[in-house]
Each structure stands twice: as C-alpha cells, then as structure tokens.
Amino acid sequence: MEKVDWKTQKTRETIGIWGTESGCGSTHLAVALASYIAGRERIHTTIAECNTSQAFAKLEQVYERQKEAGENQEFFIRVIRYRKQVNIKEIRQMQVSGQECLILDFGKADFAQWECFLGCKICIVVCSFREWKLPSFEVFMEETKGQKERKNWCFVVRDGFREDRKEMEKRYQIPIRQMPEEPDPFRIRRENIKFYESLLQTGRR
Numbered sequence: 001m002e003k004v005d006w007k008t009q010k011t012r013e014t015i016g017i018w019g020t021e022s023g024c025g026s027t028h029l030a031v032a033l034a035s036y037i038a039g040r041e042r043i044h045t046t047i048a049e050c051n052t053s054q055a056f057a058k059l060e061q062v063y064e065r066q067k068e069a070g071e072n073q074e075f076f077i078r079v080i081r082y083r084k085q086v087n088i089k090e091i092r093q094m095q096v097s098g099q100e101c102l103i104l105d106f107g108k109a110d111f112a113q114w115e116c117f118l119g120c121k122i123c124i125v126v127c128s129f130r131e132w133k134l135p136s137f138e139v140f141m142e143e144t145k146g147q148k149e150r151k152n153w154c155f156v157v158r159d160g161f162r163e164d165r166k167e168m169e170k171r172y173q174i175p176i177r178q179m180p181e182e183p184d185p186f187r188i189r190r191e192n193i194k195f196y197e198s199l200l201q202t203g204r205r
Contacts (some may be wrong), residue, residue, distance in 0.1 A: 029122075118149060129157055
C-alpha cells in the first residue's frame with residue numbers, strides 16, 4: 001500500500017489507537033479520550049471505527065434506543081461524531097477534509113491498515129496482561145521491534161498485575177501506563193484528567 005504522508009493533510013491532530021488483542025479496551029479508551037478532548041479542550045472531535053467489530057453500530061442502537069442500527073455511516077453522541085467501519089480510502093478522505101481532531105480506533109485491526117496507524121501524530125497501543133491475552137502482546141512486540149517509531153508510541157494497559165507491567169517495561173524498555181478505572185467513558189472522572197493529558201502530551205511536544 002502506498003504510504004500516506006499525513007503531514008501534508010489538513011487535519012490538525014490524528015490519534016491512532018491499536019489493540020494487541022480483541023477486548024483490550026481500545027474502543028473504551030477512544031470514547032473516553034474523545035470525551036476528554038471535546039469536553040475539556042472544546043475541540044471538535046471525530047472517532048472513526050477502523051475495524052470490523054461493529055461496536056459503533058451497537059453503541060448507536062443503545063444510545064438512540066433503536067431495534068437496529070441506522071443506515072447512516074455516522075451519528076452523534078453529544079458533540080462527538082462517530083463514523084462506523086471506515087476503510088483506508090475513507091480514512092484518507094477524512095484526513096483531507098480537515099478534522100480538528102480525528103481519533104482512529106483500529107482495535108485488533110488487520111495489518112493492512114498499519115501504515116495509517118504509523119502516520120498518526122499520536123500512536124497509542126492498548127494491551128492486556130491477562131494470562132490468555134499476554135501472548136498477543138508479546139507477538140506484537142516481536143513483530144514491531146524493527147519500527148524506529150516505537151519509542152514514541154504510548155503503551156497503555158487496562159488489566160493485569162502490576163508485577164507483569166513492571167516485567168514488560170523492563171523486558172522491552174518502554175514505559176507502560178496503567179489505564180485508570182473509567183466506568184462511564186462519556187463522563188470523565190476529575191481524578192483521571194492527568195492520565196488523558198499525559199497521553200496527548202506524547203504527540204504535542
């Protein structure tokens with residue numbers, strides 16, 4: 001696939017969130033981060049679902065109290081725009097259109113979209129250290145060890161023991177942030193604000 005130079009695009013800030021395994025919490029983090037950016041920073045924010053989980057369709061059903069998801073590709077919750085199941089071509093179009101903030105939720109996506117993730121201004125990797133999910137993180141780290149950009153990625157873990165996190169930090173020489181408890185990603189807890197600030201600082205230096 002032709003590599004996209006996102007620096008030539010009009011969007012002010014693109015945030016990519018990649019999960020090393022299904023169910024790691026990438027979508028939960030994407031929604032929470034969008035809530036923080038739109039609510040606290042007052043920046044128009046779009047979240048694009050760049051995987052086949054259909055999580056956004058289910059979210060729309062619940063929020064709109066519908067029996068089935070709407071036919072439109074996008075919907076709004078409060079001031080945040082959600083785009084359901086976008087492909088690579090659509091991601092490029094969104095970049096060109098000039099979003100203020102675009103969050104790309106790759107989840108456990110196909111590596112065909114890898115270049116899109118690498119081109120994001122802020123790259124976040126969400127992992128899990130549960131016994132049955134830890135091998136996926138280790139495989140991911142092995143497959144990306146040749147990526148020079150990896151030192152600038154932000155690694156986040158939602159579940160697992162503190163001892164496992166410390167061991168992985170030492171093994172791979174990377175800092176791993178512990179995702180705070182956020183029961184409702186649409187309403188950010190005051191005590192968690194510094195966590196979201198720290199994620200954004202990785203690409204705003």
